[in-house]
Amino acid sequence: MSKRAVDGFVPRRQLPEVSAEGLGRSPSGSGVRRRIAVSGANHAASPKPLSSPAISRAAQRPSTIRNSDRADIDASLREIGNLSDLDAPTAPDGRKKRGKKSKKPISRRRKIIKRGIIAFILIIVLTAGWFAYRALMASKSVFKGDLFGLVQQKPLKQDANGRSNILILGTSEDDEGHEAGYLTDSMMVLSIDQNKKNAYMVSVPRDLYVKYGRACDAGYAGKINVYFNCVNNDWKSDSAEDERQKETRSFVGEILGMDLQYSVHVNYSVMRDLVSAIGGIKVNIESRDPRGVMDSNFDWKCGTTRAEKQERCPRGHYISYPNGEVELDAEHALYLAMARGDIAPTYGFEQSNFDREKNQQKIMMAIREKALSTGTLTDFSKVTKLVDAIGANLRTNFETGEVRTLVSLMQSIKQDEIKSVSLIDAEPAILTTGTVGGASAVIPVAGTYNYSGLQAYIKKHIYATAITREEPRVVILNGSGIAGAAQAEATKLEELGIAVNTVGNVPSGQTYSSNKIYRVGEKTKSATEEKLKSLYHTSVSPSNELSGVTYSANTDYVIIITKAQSSKSR
Template sequence: MPKRKTKHSKKTSRTKVIKVVEKKSDDILQDDKNLQENVALREENTAEKVAESLLKAEEEKFEGKLEEGSDVLDGGSEKMDDSPEKGLEDNPRESEISRESEIEGQKNEIGNERADLLKKKASATAQLEKQLKKDRKKIKRKSKRAGDKDKSETRVPLWTKIVIIVLSLIIVLMISVAIFGYMLLSHTANVFKGNPMDILIGTELARDENNLTNVLIFGTSEDAEGHGGGLLTDSILVASIDQDKKTSKIFSIPRDLWVNYTVPGGDAMNCVVGTQGKINATYMCALSEYKNNKDQASRYFARKISEITGLSLHYYVALDWSALRTVVDELGGIDVDVYADDENGIHDTCQHLDLPQGMNYGLDGDKALKLARARNAGCDNGGDFGLSRSNFDREINQQRIFNAIKNKAFSMGLLTKPTKVIRLIDSLGNNVKTNITMAEVRTLIDVATNLEGEVQSIPTVDQFGVGRIGVQSVVLPRGASVYNMSSLFNYGDFQRYLRKTLLN
C-alpha cells in the first residue's frame, strides 16, 4: 500500500516549487537589470530614451505575468488545502502528477516569455546601436560642413593680406623713425640749429651757381687750459661738395694770411690787434665785436673767407681740440698717410711727436691731434725735421687727417648706424658748433653717405708767398708786395685757380 502523503509533505512540495519559480524569476530580473545597464551606456539621444521606455514596458508586462503565475500557484495551494482529505486519499497519484504538470507548464511558459523578452531586448539594442551610428555620422557630416563653412567665411583675400602686411611695415618704420628721431634730437640740440622736429622733414642743402655746397671748417684751442691763443683759428679749411657728381674737395687757407678785418659792405672792425692782421685773429675780433656770440662771430668769419676765395660759404663747422680727439677715438683710431719732406718722417719737439713718413695705422685721438698741430716750431733747442715749410706742411697733414676720418667712418658704416651717430654727437658735447639746421641734417647724412672716392685735396701752397710786415712773418697772395698795399688784398688769381680746380 503506497505511503500516504501528509499535509506537511504537500506543503513542503509546494514551497519548493515556489522557490524554484522565484529563483528563476530573480535570475531573469537580474539579467534584465544587466541588459538595462548596458543599454543605458549607449544612450546619447532621444532614440536611446525610446528604447529604454520600450524595455521598461516589457519588464513590467513580464513581472505582471510572474505575479499572475504566483497567484495561480497560491490559488492551487489553497484549493489543495480546502479539498477534502478523502479526495486526496482516493486519488493521491493523480493529484501529484497534475501539480507537477502544472508546474512544468508554468516553467515552460516563463522560459518562453523570458526568451522572447531577451530577443526583443537584443533586437532593440541592435536597432539602438544602428541608430546611434547613423546619428553620429549625421553629426560628423554636419560638423564638417559647418567647419568648412566657417573656414570659407573667415578666409582672408590675398589683397587684404598684402595691405595688412604693408600697413604693418609702414607702422613699424614710423615707430622706428620716431624712436631714432627722439634719441637723435635729445643729443643733437647743442650742435644743430632749428626746431628738433624738423629733422623728420628733410630740406635740401644750399648750393651756389655751380651746384656746389661749400662748408667752412675751422678749429680753435679754446678748450685747452693755459693756451694763450685759444681763440685763434689755427686750422682753416673749406670743403666743397658737388651733390650731382657725388664728389668732394678740400683746401686750406693759411692761418698767417694778412687781411683787413673789415668785410666788404660791413662796418669797420676795430679789433684789439688793430684793423689789419693775420686771418687767424678774425674770429677772435668778431667774438669781441658781437659780445661773445659764437654764431655771429662764425658767420662773420665765413664772410671774410668768402671774400678771399670768391666762394659762397653756406655753412660753418667750428670745433676745438677735444672734438678732434673724441671723434678719432670714437672711430677706434684712423689710418693716416703722414706727409713729411724728410725720409725719416716727422720729429716735432713742441708736440713731442715722432712719426714715420707714409701710412701710419691706428693713430689714436691724442696722436692725431699732435699731428694736426705739428709745424716744426722748434721748441726744446730745435732739432725738428720733416715739416720744413712749417704751416703749409701742417695744412697738408690736416687735410689727410680729415680724409682719414671720412674713410674710417664710411668703412665702418657709421652713418648707417644710428646708435653710433648718437654716441658720437653726444661725445662731442659743446666742442662743435654749426649753422647747419635740423631740417638739413637728414639730407647732409644722405649726401655724405653717397659720396664716391676720396676727398680730393687741392694744393694751395703755390698760390701764396711769404713776407714780413713789421716784425711778423706773414703770408701774402702770390705776386703781392708789402710795399704795395693794394696788392696785399688782391685775391683774384687765387679765386680763378679755385674755380677752375673745383669745377674740373
C-alpha cells in the same frame, strides 16, 4: 504642448523599460530620448536614468537579451552619449547647435618663442626711440630750424657758379691750459658741387696778414686767425656765436674771392671724439724727409716712468711716424693735427703751418671715409658716439632741412673726386713768408693786402672752365685816354680766370682807332681767344703787327683798349 510639473520644470520623456524578459520599445516606436530601467522578476522598478554600472550589469546577462535586439541596445547607448545635447539651443531647421570645441593648449616652446619675438621687437622700438631722441637733441643744439626739418632734403645754397662753400673753423677753447685758445688754429674751405658730385678743400694760412677793418687786440691789422674772436669774445652766448660765424664768413670770403654760404665751428673735442667713436683712422704720411715726421712738442704725453714711455712712445716721441700708412687713435690723431715742428728736435715739418694744414686735410678725409664705411654706420654704439660728439662740440648755420642733403652728398662723392688745393705749392708762387710789424707772417707775392693772385688761383682750380684750364696771361694797355680804363678791364678779366701780367698805357705817340688783340704767345688758346673776341668785338692779330710794346716771355696776348667792353658781352 508639453506638460509642465507643478514646480515649473518640464519632465523628461520616459525611455522604454528593459525587463528581465527582454528589451521593450516605446509605445510610439520612436527612438528619441529613451530611458532604460532594470525591472524586478514579477514587477517593474521605479524608472531612473541608466548609469554606467547599470549598463555593465546588463551587458553581463547576455542570456536575457535577444541577438535581434542588439541594434536597439546600440542605439540606446548612442542616445545616452547625446544626453548632454538635450539643453542645446535649437536651430531653425530643428537641429541642435553644438558648442565650440575647446582650443588646443599652446605648447611651452611656442610660448617662449612668442614672448622672445615680442621682447625683441620691444627692444628695437625702445632703442630706435632712444637713438632718435639723442639725435634730435643733438640736432637741436647744432642746426638751425625746427626738428621736423630732419625729414626733409632741402637743396644747399649755391654761389653764382653752382657751388656750396663751407668755412670750417677750428679752435682750442676747450683745451685747458692752451694759450690763446680762441684763435682759429685751422681754417679750411670745403667747396661742393651738388650736380657734378665733386669737392675741393682749401686750407687758409692761419698767419695770413690781413686788415681787420675794426679794432682788435692785435690792432687794426694782423694774422687772420685773430679775426673770429675779434668779432665777439662772448663764447657762452649762441647769438654771439652766430654773429662770429656770419662776420667771419663774409671776411674770409672777401679775401678768397668766394661766396661762403655756410660755416662750421669745431673744437679739439670734436676731432678727438669723432676718431674715438669710429675706432681710429688710417692716414698716409707723405713727408719730404725719408724718416717721416717727428714733433717732440708733445712728448709730455709719453709719461714719466720707463714702462709708460715704452708703451706710449715706442719710437721715442709721442708724434713720430714713418712715411706710409699709419693707424691713429683719437689722441694721436688730435696731436698730429696740431703738430707743426715748432720745438726742436723735429723733422718732417719744414713748412710748419703748411705741413700742419696738409695733415689736417688728410685726417678729415680719413674720418669721412671711416664714418661712411658700412661697419661704422651699422654699429649702434659708434653712431651714438658720433651723435654725442657732434651735438656737444659743433656749431653751424646749416638748417635741419639741409642735413640729409649734406650727408647724401658726402656719401655720393667719391674719394678721388675730393681734391686738395694748396695755396703754398702754387706755381708761380702766390704767397710767401716775411715779417710785418716785427712778427712773422704770410703775405701775398703781389704785395701786402693784395689778394688778386690768391683769388685767381682759387678760381682757376675750384671754378675750372675751358679758359682757366688754358691758364692765359695777358697785358692790357690803355689807349682810350680815360684814366683807369685798363685797370677796370683787368679786374673784369681776372674774374673770368684770365691772369693779367701788366696794366699800362700804349707807347707814347701811338694811337689806335679800335680795340686790338695781339697773339704774342707760342700757343693758340682757343677758348681764351673766342672770349676776348666776343668781349672786345675784334679779331686776333699776329704779334708782328705790334711794335714798341714790351712784355714778359709768358704773356699770351696783348690787349689795346680804346673803349670798354659792353656789359651785355661779359
